Amino acid sequence: MVKIILWLLAAWLVLTLVGAVVKGLVWLAVIGGVLFLATAAYGAIKSGSGRKGIKGPR
Template sequence: MVYLILVLLAIWLVLTILGVVVKGLVWLAVLGAILFVATAVWGWIQNRQRVG
């Protein structure tokens, strides 16, 4: 599960950077940032439930 979360975070980070670098793809940067944050929160919640 941790591996899946790390892979998803890496993918969203790459999409965000690509959206920032390539002009006209601001929507991709925004989408990547939203998905990155959502995945990080989801991973944090999953980890918290497992520990607690």
Template sequence: MGRIILWLLAAWVVITIAGAVIEGVFWLAVIGGVLFLGTAAYGAIKTNRRKGIKGP
């Protein structure tokens, strides 16, 4: 599961950078950033649950 999350994070970073570099595709950078944050949050929540750490 961890490898999948890392691959997704890497994909979102590539999409975000591509959107930032290509001026006409700003929305791609926005979508990539949102997906990156969502995947990172999901991975953090899953990791905390596995370790038995309770959230707020």
């Protein structure tokens, strides 16, 4: 699950950067930023609900 969230964060980051670089596509940067924040929030909620703390190596 964490790998999927990391891939989505990378994809949204790429969309944001492409949108910011290409002139006239500000809407792509906005959509990428919104999706990046939504995915980060979802990942934080999902990872925080099942764990009580960081466990070290066994």
